Structure formats: C-alpha cells, structure tokens
Amino acid sequence: MRKVTLEINGKKVEKEVQDNTLLSTFLRDHLNLTGTHIGCDTSQCGACVVHVNGNSLKSCTALAADIDGSKVTTIEGLATNGKMHPMQEAFKKLHGLQCGFCTPGMVMSAVDLLQKNKKPSDTEIRDWLEGNICRCTGYQNIVAAVKEAATKM
Amino acid sequence: MASLVGSRVERKEDKRFLTGKGRYTSDINLANQTYAIFVRSPHARAQIKKLDISKAQKSSGVVSILTGSEIAEDKIGGLIAGWAIRSEDGTEMKCPANPPLAKDIVNFVGDPVAVVIAESLEEAKVAAEKVSVDYKVLKAVTSTADAMDGDTIHEGIDKNLCFDWLLGDRQKVKEAFEKADKVISIDIINNRLIPNAMEPRACLADYNSASEEITLYTTSQNPHLSRLIMSAFGNVSPEHKLRVVAPDVGGGFGSKINVYNEDIVCSWAAKKINRAIKWVAERSESFLTDIHGRDHVTHAELAVTNDGKFLGFKNETIANLGAYARVFGTVTPTYLFGPCATGVYEIPAAYSNVKAVFTNTAPVDAYRGAGRPEATYTIERLVEKASMELGIDKTELRMKNFPTAFPFKQTLVHTVDSGDYVAGMEKAKQMADYNGYEARRKDSESRGKLRGIGVSSYFEACGIAPSAAVMSLGCGVGLWESAEVRFNPTGQVTVYTGSHSHGQSHQTTFAQIAADELGVPIENIDIVHGDTDKGTFGMGTYGSRSLTVGGIAIVNACKKIVEKGKRVTAKMLEASPEDVEFKDGEFIVAKSNKKKTIGEIAFACYLPGVRDEMKSPLPEGEEPGLKETAFFDPSNFSFPAGTHIAEVEIDPETGEVKLEKYTACDDFGRIINPMIVEGQVHGGLAQGIGQALYENAEYDETGQLMTGSYMDYTMPRADNFPEFNIGYTCTHATTNPLGVKGCGEAGAIAAPPTVMNAVIDALGGQEITMPATAEKVWKACKNLKKSNSKAA
Numbered sequence: 001m002r003k004v005t006l007e008i009n010g011k012k013v014e015k016e017v018q019d020n021t022l023l024s025t026f027l028r029d030h031l032n033l034t035g036t037h038i039g040c041d042t043s044q045c046g047a048c049v050v051h052v053n054g055n056s057l058k059s060c061t062a063l064a065a066d067i068d069g070s071k072v073t074t075i076e077g078l079a080t081n082g083k084m085h086p087m088q089e090a091f092k093k094l095h096g097l098q099c100g101f102c103t104p105g106m107v108m109s110a111v112d113l114l115q116k117n118k119k120p121s122d123t124e125i126r127d128w129l130e131g132n133i134c135r136c137t138g139y140q141n142i143v144a145a146v147k148e149a150a151t152k153m
Numbered sequence: 154m155a156s157l158v159g160s161r162v163e164r165k166e167d168k169r170f171l172t173g174k175g176r177y178t179s180d181i182n183l184a185n186q187t188y189a190i191f192v193r194s195p196h197a198r199a200q201i202k203k204l205d206i207s208k209a210q211k212s213s214g215v216v217s218i219l220t221g222s223e224i225a226e227d228k229i230g231g232l233i234a235g236w237a238i239r240s241e242d243g244t245e246m247k248c249p250a251n252p253p254l255a256k257d258i259v260n261f262v263g264d265p266v267a268v269v270i271a272e273s274l275e276e277a278k279v280a281a282e283k284v285s286v287d288y289k290v291l292k293a294v295t296s297t298a299d300a301m302d303g304d305t306i307h308e309g310i311d312k313n314l315c316f317d318w319l320l321g322d323r324q325k326v327k328e329a330f331e332k333a334d335k336v337i338s339i340d341i342i343n344n345r346l347i348p349n350a351m352e353p354r355a356c357l358a359d360y361n362s363a364s365e366e367i368t369l370y371t372t373s374q375n376p377h378l379s380r381l382i383m384s385a386f387g388n389v390s391p392e393h394k395l396r397v398v399a400p401d402v403g404g405g406f407g408s409k410i411n412v413y414n415e416d417i418v419c420s421w422a423a424k425k426i427n428r429a430i431k432w433v434a435e436r437s438e439s440f441l442t443d444i445h446g447r448d449h450v451t452h453a454e455l456a457v458t459n460d461g462k463f464l465g466f467k468n469e470t471i472a473n474l475g476a477y478a479r480v481f482g483t484v485t486p487t488y489l490f491g492p493c494a495t496g497v498y499e500i501p502a503a504y505s506n507v508k509a510v511f512t513n514t515a516p517v518d519a520y521r522g523a524g525r526p527e528a529t530y531t532i533e534r535l536v537e538k539a540s541m542e543l544g545i546d547k548t549e550l551r552m553k554n555f556p557t558a559f560p561f562k563q564t565l566v567h568t569v570d571s572g573d574y575v576a577g578m579e580k581a582k583q584m585a586d587y588n589g590y591e592a593r594r595k596d597s598e599s600r601g602k603l604r605g606i607g608v609s610s611y612f613e614a615c616g617i618a619p620s621a622a623v624m625s626l627g628c629g630v631g632l633w634e635s636a637e638v639r640f641n642p643t644g645q646v647t648v649y650t651g652s653h654s655h656g657q658s659h660q661t662t663f664a665q666i667a668a669d670e671l672g673v674p675i676e677n678i679d680i681v682h683g684d685t686d687k688g689t690f691g692m693g694t695y696g697s698r699s700l701t702v703g704g705i706a707i708v709n710a711c712k713k714i715v716e717k718g719k720r721v722t723a724k725m726l727e728a729s730p731e732d733v734e735f736k737d738g739e740f741i742v743a744k745s746n747k748k749k750t751i752g753e754i755a756f757a758c759y760l761p762g763v764r765d766e767m768k769s770p771l772p773e774g775e776e777p778g779l780k781e782t783a784f785f786d787p788s789n790f791s792f793p794a795g796t797h798i799a800e801v802e803i804d805p806e807t808g809e810v811k812l813e814k815y816t817a818c819d820d821f822g823r824i825i826n827p828m829i830v831e832g833q834v835h836g837g838l839a840q841g842i843g844q845a846l847y848e849n850a851e852y853d854e855t856g857q858l859m860t861g862s863y864m865d866y867t868m869p870r871a872d873n874f875p876e877f878n879i880g881y882t883c884t885h886a887t888t889n890p891l892g893v894k895g896c897g898e899a900g901a902i903a904a905p906p907t908v909m910n911a912v913i914d915a916l917g918g919q920e921i922t923m924p925a926t927a928e929k930v931w932k933a934c935k936n937l938k939k940s941n942s943k944a945a
Contacts, residue, residue, distance in 0.1 A: 010896065011929065012327045017246075023450045024683075033173065035174070036173070037351075037434065038179070038353075039176070039353065040354065040436040040863050041435045041862075042861035043865050044862075044864065045863060050590070056280070075172065075173035076172065076173040084172065084798050085684075088171040091167070092163055092164065092167040092168070093163060095163075095832045097167060098170065098404075098656035098836065099350040099401075099656030100167075100169075100170025100175050100349070100401065100403065100656070101169060101175075101177065101350075101403025102351045102403075103170050103288055103402060104173055107171065122876070126871040126872040126874075127872050128432070129871040129872075130871060133343075133868050133870065134351065134871075135350060135351050135406070135834055135837075135864070136832070136836045137835055138835030138837075138838055138874065138900075139839065139870075139871040140423075141831070141835065142871065143876075
C-alpha cells in the first residue's frame, strides 16, 4: 500500500492504494468514477481512455501508484459548469454513439487528437482511433463528430 | 404541431452516456457485496473425476464455494433451448441437459464447474486457483463438417445430431432440376463469429431475506423473458419473488438474449449465502462463454435456364450448435434460415435441409441477423456464380427473377406484404455508379491492382410473428410486445415498453411516436424499460422487433388514451363522444370552439371533482386515472429488403483487400428517425464487412479457442472502412399502422455476400472462404497469375 496524491477532474485526491492497482480500477472502484469503462483485458479496446497530464492514456495500462502527482481528466470532468464539451456535443448531434459503452474512451481519445491536430483529415481521424473499438456505430458518425468538433474547438 | 416521426431528433439518452452517467451493471455496487469467480473447464471435453475445494475453502476471504453437486441437490434447473424443432422424419429434436454448473462432464472450454464467492475480487481469484479438479480428458469434437462422425458427446444423441430438418419439397425440386439447362452449385462455409458487445457480460444478485425477493441486475436484452426462464425452468425462485433489472446495457447483438449460467448461479447463491454477489466477465471469459454466431457448412444448388430464369433451389447445411442448445440456438439455423433461403427471387421449387450438430465448442445462438445472413450468403453467392457461368450481368440476372407483384408469396414460407426490389436495385446502381465501374477497374489495373464489384439483393424476415404461428412451429413463448402509457396528473407521460434498448435508441424513437400520437412535447415523455418491477411483462429486443412490434404496442396504447380522452371531453363539454376530434394534443368538439387539452383531461381524470359540487368530469362508469396498456401481436413478420453494391481493390503482391466503395440502398418502410436508422445501417454493415474480411472464431482440434482475445480475433477498427454510401427506397409495411419495417440487422445480412462477391469477382471467380484475409487472397492471386500465364 502507498499513498498517492492526484488531481482528478480538478479536485485533489489523496488515497492509499496497493502497488498493483490499475488506474482504471482506482477510478472506478475507489473513486466511483464509473464513466471510465473496462471492455477488455488486453489493453486493446480503448473504453478506459482518460487524460493524464493532458495526454490520452488507456487507464488499464497504468498503475495508480505510478502516476502519483499527475493531473487526470476522466469523461466526468470534460464538461464545464454543466455545459458539455464541443466533442460531447458533436457526438450527440451526429449520433456518434449507440450503446454508449465505448463512448467515454472514444470521446477522450478524440479530444486528444484535436489537441494535437486541429484539422485532421478523415484518414487521420480513422488512424488515430485505431485503438478504440466500437461495435455499434461502424465508426462513420464518430468520424463525422470529430470533424464537427474540430470546427468548434 | 409538426410531426416528429420522420425527423432527425437528437437522442434523449446521449447526455448520460457522454458525461459518464450511464449506469451499466458493472457500475452498480451494493453494500456488503461479495465477488464471484467461476472455475471453468480448461478442456473441451472431459469427465470430472474429482473436484476438491478443501484448500480453496481455507483461502483468505472465502465466503462460499458451490459446485454442480449443490446445484443438483437444490434441483436448480439448467439452460434451455427456446424452440423445439422436429426432424424431417417427424421425431423431436434431441437436446442434452445443460446444468448451470457441470457436475460430471464438461463439454467446452469455459464450461463452469464451480463458483468461488469471496469478500474481495482478488481473494476470489486467488481461491479459485486453489480449486482442484481432476479431469479425465476425452476426445473432443470440434469440426462442424465432421461432427456426425465424431465420438458421441451427449449420451443418447447419436451422431451428435440434434435434428435433421427439412423445409420444402424434395420431389418438386428434383423435377425442377431435371428441367434445368444448367445447375450452379456451390460449397460454402459461413464462418463462426463472436458477437463481442463492448460491455462484457455481468450480473449482480441481491437477496432480501425478509421479503424473500431476489433482485438480479444483469446484462440482458430481455429481462422479463430472463425472469420467466429462470423461474419456470431454472427453479431459482417464483416469478413474483424475482426481480430482473437490465439497466444500461452496452450492446447485445443477440449475445445477451440468453439467460447464462452466471445469472442462475449468482441468483441462487445470493439466497444461499444471504449476501449480494457481483460477477463481471473478463473479456477472455466473454470470448469463451458468450454465445457465438453462424458456423454453417453448406452445399447449395440453383437450377437455371440458359436465359437466366431460376427453376429450383436446394441447400444441404450442417449447422454447429456448439455444446448445448440455447434459447435461439435451434431456431436460428431453421425457421430464421430456411424460409429466407430463396432470397428475393421467384423460384418455383425449393428445399432447405439442415442438420444441426453438437460439438465441444461454445454454444452457437442468435447473432445479429441470426440465420438470415447465412441464407442470404448462400443464395447471393450462388446467384453471383450463376451470373458468371451464364454470362449475364449480375444486376440483370437478379432483376429477371425478382417478383413483379406484391404481396409476394415465396416458395417456402413467407408472404412478403410489400416491397419494390427493382426500384431498390436501380437506385443502388445509380448511387454506386455501377455503369462507370469498368473505367474504375481499368484504372486499378493500370496501377497493378485487381478490382472487383459485388452485388447482393436481400430481404429479411424480422419482427417474428404472429405468436400463434411461431408457437405452432415450436417456439416456447409468444412474440407479441407490451406497452403501458401513463399520464401523470400534471400532464407528463411515462411510457413503459417490454422491449429493451442496448443501443437502439428507444428513448428517442419511442418518444417521437408517443409525442405524435398524444400531442405532448417530447421532453415531457419518458420511456422506461429494463426492469421487471416497472411496466408490464414484455418479450425484449432481438430480431429487429422493437419498433415493428413494441413501437406499435405504444401506438395502440396511445390510441386507447385518446379514446378515453374523447369520452371525458364529451362529458366535460356536454357533447357526444362521436363529435369529439383529437388533434395535436387537443380534444375539440366538432363545429364549435369548445376544446380541452390532453393535459387538462389528464388532470381531470386524476382529480375528478370540484369543491362544493357533486360533479365528476368522468362519464358514468368511467374509471379515474389516465393509463392504458396494449399488447400487440403482428399478423406477420416485417420484410425489409434492398440491394447493396461493393467495390474492392486488391494488391496482388500482398493480398490486401481494400474496400473502396460500399453502397447500401434499403427499404425499411416508413422511417421514424433517419439519423438513428443510418446508425443502425452503419453498425450492421461494419459487422457484416467484419465477417467478410476480418473476423473468424477458430478452435483447434482439441477444442481450444485459438481466437480468444482482441489480439487474436480481428475486431474491425475505424481505419478498416470507407465512408458508406447509404440510401433508401420506401414501401410501407401493410401489417402495422406505422408502415414500419425492422432495420437493425440489414447491414449484417447484406454485407458479407456483397463484399465476398466483389472479392471473388476481383479474383476471377476463384472461391475463397470468409474472412478474405491477406494470406488467402495472396494465394488466390498467385493462382490467378498461373492460370493467366497458362491461358496466354
């Protein structure tokens, strides 16, 4: 067990964790931030993507203890003052989600793409999202939503 | 008031999913809950000689360990097949018992033998490792094609044959084939798939010892049906003491229709230990134990004339059921498959013969399309081959055999109420620039690439009905749907539906329908589903039935509300009910300016009186309140149809197949929300194209699943697809008042033959099996080169 101090969605969090607690487990089970989803056990699906110090990360690939002192943003922290982020709005407007399970990871990943590439092409969007699996949408409306968000961010 | 039906209304459910406020089963935790880990067989077929839990019981945090012996002692029932199928010789199908925990014999890798319940997940995992099982490994049967020659898996089931089913007339087919100029024949495999809903299965069972009620939160597409099965067959609890809640469910695609071992075991065990038990599948468990889909081996023939008229069709199919027959396991390769075998064509004689076999693999059941993709793949590959062999354009050959009038009475079972297949074909050709294909092919050729174009026309039969018909064919339940429409006294509406949304957008589509029927703003309408304690018994969501069956139940319940509203208005405004009209939320007395809003009527129904006066707004004998229930049992299936066209480009040096263009032109009847229908088409296409190019579940000869993770099973990703080109034609369904047809499965049905026809076209007609991986295609390219050089 060790103590970690993190800034999660703008709030300071201090917790005792075991050395082997994954960030995804920490968020879900210790902080009840269940918007971060776990869809696989091989770090392939991307449902658990969050931002750590501004960069997207599959939270099942990091140990909570390893990122002590970091700033973490989860899907719950993306809206500001109750107003959804332009990426969330675009997903809603263009039907970029169906069952909603992959959505938090997909949105967090897409937000990071636009931080790094303000006007990505369709091909660049599809390449970037290669690490996020969606079984419902066929990705077309996700790509459209990312393009729409790019015009608003 | 503008009609909402037909509009791109944004989804009511989205905000919670987009802000992390969705509530899936694994998100729910109860005070003092325990954690379950299932001990599963590592062998495909083995006898359990000894199961020793003594070491595990001493492990830290263990609350209880239960095995097949306790299940048997408590007379907990097993998992069941929902349809009884009869063989051609009149005998009933043969199915083995499928206990929730295996006691004597295991039949597939992942078959559970014990459950370990502990205070924490980690402790449960550690203890599960200490459960010692002594297995006598037996020879496994894994091949679909050879299953009938393998060792007998289940005692008393000879040749591992569940049934040998026939639909159609062998003699008529024989005569038709004798008249043929040519017989086109094909041997095809419909590859085994794993549904892979992104949310792994999970359940959380709770027990209240005072009320003696079990509450089961579970990842189900049909909570009421699950409760019925668990109660009537599982013997877990009487129905009124079992509440099943399927909250937000992260995709189903058929894989969450079944009641699974874990649902029964956790519910039963929660009562036994008097504590809540939580179980969440790891993805590797999902791969092993979720139902799989498809897995057919088929020989089919089409009898044709030289000028391209189809005279007869037959298929001989072996369908793999896996280790056990589950809810839709036996109907998927029979009544969901055979009746669609002749596709969209007038074929005077046909039969479909299916031998369903048991193997030591995960149970095979309904996966998006269920039977109809297999049927469509068979006929559309045959027709494409016929076009090559006859030298008739693939679109012309199809149109030549389309029905010319509707209703279209098909050879085998269905009478298709409406459609216009020629219009669909012509629109698809125009959308895909079919006539400009040759120029694109030459362009590919100039770059050293092989280009192919594939077409398929499909129809499908969804929204299975009516109940009397399906029950006569062996279905264990009726396939109607329920709806309950409740007004609050202050005018908002709650609609309870027996169907279930796990991505299908019912909260939006159904609210659009109710808003139009009742003239109530959509924001004042809530759709409730997924909890057996809320709303009426319902059948759930599968087979593209929610709108065509469940949506119509909502319409009918709303109509009852309006009828009552007219009676109350008549009383209140001293008119005759026949003179009251309802429009846009207002009850208006004809030829007067007297009217009441539906909100005022709701208020009056709940508060039926006034101060200082003995006066009721309700007519004599009318009950207070404003709430109506309707059950809808359609008179027939619904029959969406369409034509899809794909173009692929193959790099002969690498074998890589690039899907260049995909055009889908579908007829779903009236469309309630075009945005949502587009989403359904896109998703279905992705799964269908996935089957054709990427996905394959493979067992080795010992029954080990070789494709048991996302490292080994190719899930389609964003960069695997082009932008789909989607369009519609529209003929209204005549069997429901909205004129709607199902849209959820079309993409998964039409895409595999469309894409494979394109790949095989590019390969000069060489047959290859799905998925068309780079390795297979590269080899075919080499053959093509050889035969071309020989010809030269």
